[in-house]
Amino acid sequence: MQWILIFIFSVLFLFILSTLWFKKSRKYESDNSVASSYDSWTNDRLLENLWGEHIHLGFYEKPRLKKDFRQAKIDFVHELVHWSGLNKLPKGSRVLDVGCGIGGSSRILSKEYGFDVVGISISKEQIKRANELTSNEDFCRFDVMNALDLKFPEGSFDGVWSVEAGPHISDKQKFADEMLRVLRPGGVLAIADWNQRDKNKDRLNFF
Ligand SMILES: C[S@@+](CC[C@H](N)C(=O)[O-])C[C@H]1O[C@@H](n2cnc3c(N)ncnc32)[C@H](O)[C@@H]1O
Numbered sequence: 710m711q712w713i714l715i716f717i718f719s720v721l722f723l724f725i726l727s728t729l730w731f732k733k734s735r736k737y738e739s740d741n742s743v744a745s746s747y748d749s750w751t752n753d754r755l756l757e758n759l760w761g762e763h764i765h766l767g768f769y770e771k772p773r774l775k776k777d778f779r780q781a782k783i784d785f786v787h788e789l790v791h792w793s794g795l796n797k798l799p800k801g802s803r804v805l806d807v808g809c810g811i812g813g814s815s816r817i818l819s820k821e822y823g824f825d826v827v828g829i830s831i832s833k834e835q836i837k838r839a840n841e842l843t844s845n846e847d848f849c850r851f852d853v854m855n856a857l858d859l860k861f862p863e864g865s866f867d868g869v870w871s872v873e874a875g876p877h878i879s880d881k882q883k884f885a886d887e888m889l890r891v892l893r894p895g896g897v898l899a900i901a902d903w904n905q906r907d908k909n910k911d912r913l914n915f916f
Contacts, residue, residue, distance in 0.1 A: 740831055740855060743877045747832035751811065762813035762842065765873040766903065785901075786817045786872075793899035795868050801825055802867035807856050807888060808874020812839030812849065818870065819849040827866075829854035857883045864893040875902040 737743075750756050756764055760782065767781025768788045776784075790796050795804070800823030806815045809828030819826045826849035830836055839851040854860055856871075856878055869892045878884045892898055 737877070737879055740857075740879075744831045744833070747810075747830070748834040751832060751834040751838050757811065757838075762811055762816070764810040764813070765901070782813070783817065786814050787821075789870075789872070789899055789901055790818070790822065793897055795870070795897045795899050796822065798822075798824070798867050798897060803827070803865065804868040804870055805829070805859075805861070805866045805888075805891060806849075807859075807869060807871040808877070809835070809839060809851060811835050812843055812851060814870060814872055815839070815849045815851070816843060816847055819847045824848070824868070826850075827852065829856070829859070831855055857887060859887045859891050861891045863890055864896075866891050866896060867893060868897040868899065870899045872901045873903060875900065876904075 761779045763779075763782035763786070765782060765785060767776075767778055768785035769776060769781055795818075798804075802824050804818055804824040804826045806812075806818070806826055806828040809815050809830050812828050815826045815828040818824045828836075828839060828849060828851045830839070830851070830853065833853045836851045836853050843849060843851070852860075856874060857880060869888045871888065875881065875884060888898060888900075
Protein backbone atom coordinates (compact mmCIF):
# COMPACT_ATOMS: atom_id res chain seq x y z
CA MET A 710 0.00 0.00 0.00
CA GLN A 711 2.78 2.40 1.01
CA TRP A 712 4.64 1.73 -2.27
CA ILE A 713 1.53 2.37 -4.34
CA LEU A 714 1.11 5.77 -2.64
CA ILE A 715 4.77 6.65 -3.23
CA PHE A 716 4.37 5.66 -6.88
CA ILE A 717 1.20 7.77 -7.33
CA PHE A 718 2.80 10.83 -5.68
CA SER A 719 5.95 10.46 -7.78
CA VAL A 720 3.95 10.31 -11.01
CA LEU A 721 1.88 13.31 -9.91
CA PHE A 722 5.01 15.26 -9.00
CA LEU A 723 6.65 14.51 -12.36
CA PHE A 724 3.46 15.46 -14.18
CA ILE A 725 3.26 18.87 -12.41
CA LEU A 726 6.98 19.46 -13.00
CA SER A 727 6.80 18.69 -16.72
CA THR A 728 3.62 20.81 -17.12
CA LEU A 729 5.40 23.78 -15.55
CA TRP A 730 8.52 23.18 -17.64
CA PHE A 731 6.68 23.11 -20.96
CA LYS A 732 4.18 25.85 -20.12
CA LYS A 733 4.53 28.69 -22.62
CA SER A 734 5.15 32.20 -21.31
CA ARG A 735 2.14 34.46 -21.02
CA LYS A 736 1.43 36.16 -24.34
CA TYR A 737 1.37 39.95 -24.71
CA GLU A 738 -2.23 41.16 -24.98
CA SER A 739 -2.28 44.97 -25.00
CA ASP A 740 -0.98 48.10 -23.26
CA ASN A 741 -4.20 48.04 -21.24
CA SER A 742 -3.60 44.55 -19.92
CA VAL A 743 -0.03 45.51 -18.91
CA ALA A 744 -1.37 48.61 -17.14
CA SER A 745 -4.15 46.77 -15.33
CA SER A 746 -1.81 43.96 -14.20
CA TYR A 747 0.62 46.47 -12.71
CA ASP A 748 -2.32 48.41 -11.22
CA SER A 749 -3.54 45.35 -9.36
CA TRP A 750 -0.04 44.21 -8.26
CA THR A 751 0.51 47.74 -6.93
CA ASN A 752 -2.76 47.85 -5.04
CA ASP A 753 -2.35 44.45 -3.41
CA ARG A 754 1.28 45.41 -2.56
CA LEU A 755 2.41 41.97 -3.72
CA LEU A 756 5.55 43.12 -5.51
CA GLU A 757 6.34 45.85 -3.01
CA ASN A 758 6.12 43.48 -0.01
CA LEU A 759 8.32 40.92 -1.71
CA TRP A 760 10.76 43.06 -3.68
CA GLY A 761 10.63 46.49 -2.04
CA GLU A 762 10.76 49.61 -4.21
CA HIS A 763 12.48 47.97 -7.20
CA ILE A 764 10.81 45.69 -9.72
CA HIS A 765 13.99 44.44 -11.36
CA LEU A 766 16.66 41.83 -10.92
CA GLY A 767 19.74 42.55 -8.83
CA PHE A 768 23.46 42.86 -9.29
CA TYR A 769 25.55 39.98 -7.95
CA GLU A 770 29.30 40.31 -8.05
CA LYS A 771 31.59 37.50 -9.15
CA PRO A 772 32.57 35.45 -7.27
CA ARG A 773 28.99 35.27 -6.01
CA LEU A 774 28.61 36.78 -2.58
CA LYS A 775 25.75 35.85 -0.33
CA LYS A 776 23.80 39.04 -0.45
CA ASP A 777 20.45 40.45 0.55
CA PHE A 778 18.31 40.38 -2.55
CA ARG A 779 16.77 43.81 -1.99
CA GLN A 780 20.26 45.27 -1.56
CA ALA A 781 21.22 43.58 -4.86
CA LYS A 782 18.49 45.61 -6.62
CA ILE A 783 19.81 48.88 -5.19
CA ASP A 784 23.36 47.87 -6.18
CA PHE A 785 22.10 47.19 -9.68
CA VAL A 786 20.97 50.82 -10.06
CA HIS A 787 24.44 52.12 -9.07
CA GLU A 788 26.13 49.60 -11.39
CA LEU A 789 24.02 50.74 -14.34
CA VAL A 790 24.67 54.41 -13.53
CA HIS A 791 28.44 53.79 -13.69
CA TRP A 792 28.39 51.30 -16.54
CA SER A 793 26.35 53.65 -18.76
CA GLY A 794 28.32 56.77 -17.86
CA LEU A 795 25.27 58.52 -16.40
CA ASN A 796 27.42 59.43 -13.39
CA LYS A 797 29.43 61.75 -15.68
CA LEU A 798 26.42 64.05 -16.14
CA PRO A 799 26.46 67.12 -13.90
CA LYS A 800 24.03 67.57 -11.02
CA GLY A 801 20.73 69.04 -12.11
CA SER A 802 20.77 67.11 -15.43
CA ARG A 803 17.32 66.09 -16.63
CA VAL A 804 16.77 62.33 -16.66
CA LEU A 805 13.71 60.44 -17.89
CA ASP A 806 12.93 57.05 -16.28
CA VAL A 807 10.83 55.11 -18.80
CA GLY A 808 8.64 52.45 -17.14
CA CYS A 809 9.54 53.70 -13.69
CA GLY A 810 7.50 51.28 -11.58
CA ILE A 811 6.95 52.83 -8.15
CA GLY A 812 9.98 55.07 -8.60
CA GLY A 813 12.78 53.07 -6.95
CA SER A 814 15.43 54.02 -9.54
CA SER A 815 14.11 57.59 -9.95
CA ARG A 816 14.53 58.33 -6.26
CA ILE A 817 18.11 57.01 -6.21
CA LEU A 818 18.96 59.02 -9.34
CA SER A 819 17.62 62.18 -7.79
CA LYS A 820 18.78 61.69 -4.17
CA GLU A 821 22.21 60.24 -4.76
CA TYR A 822 23.23 61.75 -8.10
CA GLY A 823 21.40 65.08 -7.91
CA PHE A 824 19.47 64.60 -11.16
CA ASP A 825 16.16 66.22 -11.95
CA VAL A 826 14.08 63.12 -12.75
CA VAL A 827 10.76 62.47 -14.45
CA GLY A 828 9.43 58.92 -14.15
CA ILE A 829 6.69 57.61 -16.40
CA SER A 830 4.68 54.42 -16.27
CA ILE A 831 1.62 53.11 -18.04
CA SER A 832 0.16 52.09 -14.68
CA LYS A 833 -1.72 54.89 -12.93
CA GLU A 834 -1.64 53.05 -9.59
CA GLN A 835 2.15 52.82 -9.79
CA ILE A 836 2.35 56.56 -10.37
CA LYS A 837 0.06 57.19 -7.40
CA ARG A 838 2.26 54.94 -5.21
CA ALA A 839 5.47 56.51 -6.57
CA ASN A 840 4.17 59.91 -5.49
CA GLU A 841 3.27 58.59 -2.04
CA LEU A 842 6.79 57.19 -1.58
CA THR A 843 8.54 60.36 -2.74
CA SER A 844 9.28 63.20 -0.35
CA ASN A 845 9.16 66.87 -1.27
CA GLU A 846 12.95 67.11 -1.07
CA ASP A 847 13.41 64.60 -3.91
CA PHE A 848 13.80 66.15 -7.33
CA CYS A 849 11.53 63.70 -9.06
CA ARG A 850 8.01 63.69 -10.31
CA PHE A 851 5.90 61.06 -11.97
CA ASP A 852 3.36 60.87 -14.73
CA VAL A 853 1.13 58.27 -16.36
CA MET A 854 2.35 57.93 -19.95
CA ASN A 855 2.86 55.35 -22.65
CA ALA A 856 6.52 54.81 -23.58
CA LEU A 857 5.39 54.57 -27.22
CA ASP A 858 3.96 58.10 -27.12
CA LEU A 859 6.22 60.25 -24.94
CA LYS A 860 4.72 63.69 -24.38
CA PHE A 861 8.04 65.55 -24.43
CA PRO A 862 9.71 67.62 -27.13
CA GLU A 863 12.78 66.41 -28.98
CA GLY A 864 16.05 66.48 -27.07
CA SER A 865 14.47 67.42 -23.74
CA PHE A 866 16.55 65.04 -21.56
CA ASP A 867 20.27 64.73 -20.84
CA GLY A 868 19.76 61.11 -19.88
CA VAL A 869 17.15 58.44 -20.58
CA TRP A 870 16.93 55.44 -18.25
CA SER A 871 14.82 52.32 -18.64
CA VAL A 872 15.03 49.15 -16.58
CA GLU A 873 13.10 46.00 -17.45
CA ALA A 874 10.22 47.80 -19.16
CA GLY A 875 11.08 46.78 -22.74
CA PRO A 876 9.82 43.18 -22.58
CA HIS A 877 6.30 44.52 -21.91
CA ILE A 878 6.37 46.77 -24.94
CA SER A 879 5.07 45.42 -28.22
CA ASP A 880 6.83 47.72 -30.68
CA LYS A 881 10.52 47.66 -29.74
CA GLN A 882 11.54 49.91 -32.64
CA LYS A 883 9.07 52.63 -31.58
CA PHE A 884 10.19 52.20 -27.97
CA ALA A 885 13.82 52.86 -28.99
CA ASP A 886 12.86 55.67 -31.39
CA GLU A 887 10.84 57.51 -28.75
CA MET A 888 13.64 57.31 -26.18
CA LEU A 889 16.19 58.56 -28.70
CA ARG A 890 13.88 61.35 -29.85
CA VAL A 891 13.59 62.86 -26.36
CA LEU A 892 17.31 62.39 -25.60
CA ARG A 893 19.47 65.39 -26.50
CA PRO A 894 22.34 64.78 -28.95
CA GLY A 895 25.28 63.44 -26.94
CA GLY A 896 23.04 62.49 -24.00
CA VAL A 897 23.29 59.19 -22.12
CA LEU A 898 20.97 56.26 -22.80
CA ALA A 899 20.92 53.59 -20.07
CA ILE A 900 18.77 50.53 -20.72
CA ALA A 901 18.74 47.17 -18.95
CA ASP A 902 16.44 44.37 -20.00
CA TRP A 903 16.15 40.64 -19.82
CA ASN A 904 16.04 38.61 -22.99
CA GLN A 905 15.01 35.12 -23.94
CA ARG A 906 17.54 32.82 -25.53
CA ASP A 907 16.55 31.44 -28.94
CA LYS A 908 16.09 27.78 -27.99
CA ASN A 909 16.55 26.66 -31.60
CA LYS A 910 19.92 28.35 -31.98
CA ASP A 911 21.31 27.82 -28.51
CA ARG A 912 20.04 24.83 -26.59
CA LEU A 913 20.11 24.80 -22.80
CA ASN A 914 23.07 22.81 -21.58
CA PHE A 915 22.70 21.58 -18.01
CA PHE A 916 26.30 20.34 -17.87
C1 LIG B 1 9.37 45.18 -14.46
S1 LIG B 1 8.69 46.80 -14.15
C2 LIG B 1 10.18 47.75 -13.91
C3 LIG B 1 9.90 48.98 -13.08
C4 LIG B 1 11.10 49.87 -12.79
N1 LIG B 1 11.85 50.21 -13.98
C5 LIG B 1 12.02 49.23 -11.78
O1 LIG B 1 13.15 48.86 -12.14
O2 LIG B 1 11.61 49.11 -10.61
C6 LIG B 1 8.13 47.28 -15.77
C7 LIG B 1 7.59 48.69 -15.84
O3 LIG B 1 7.35 49.06 -17.19
C8 LIG B 1 6.12 49.75 -17.24
N2 LIG B 1 5.57 49.68 -18.60
C9 LIG B 1 5.24 48.59 -19.31
N3 LIG B 1 4.77 48.94 -20.53
C10 LIG B 1 4.81 50.29 -20.58
C11 LIG B 1 4.47 51.26 -21.58
N4 LIG B 1 4.01 50.90 -22.78
N5 LIG B 1 4.67 52.55 -21.28
C12 LIG B 1 5.15 52.94 -20.08
N6 LIG B 1 5.48 52.08 -19.10
C13 LIG B 1 5.32 50.77 -19.35
C14 LIG B 1 5.27 49.04 -16.21
O4 LIG B 1 4.14 49.80 -15.87
C15 LIG B 1 6.29 48.91 -15.09
O5 LIG B 1 6.37 50.11 -14.38
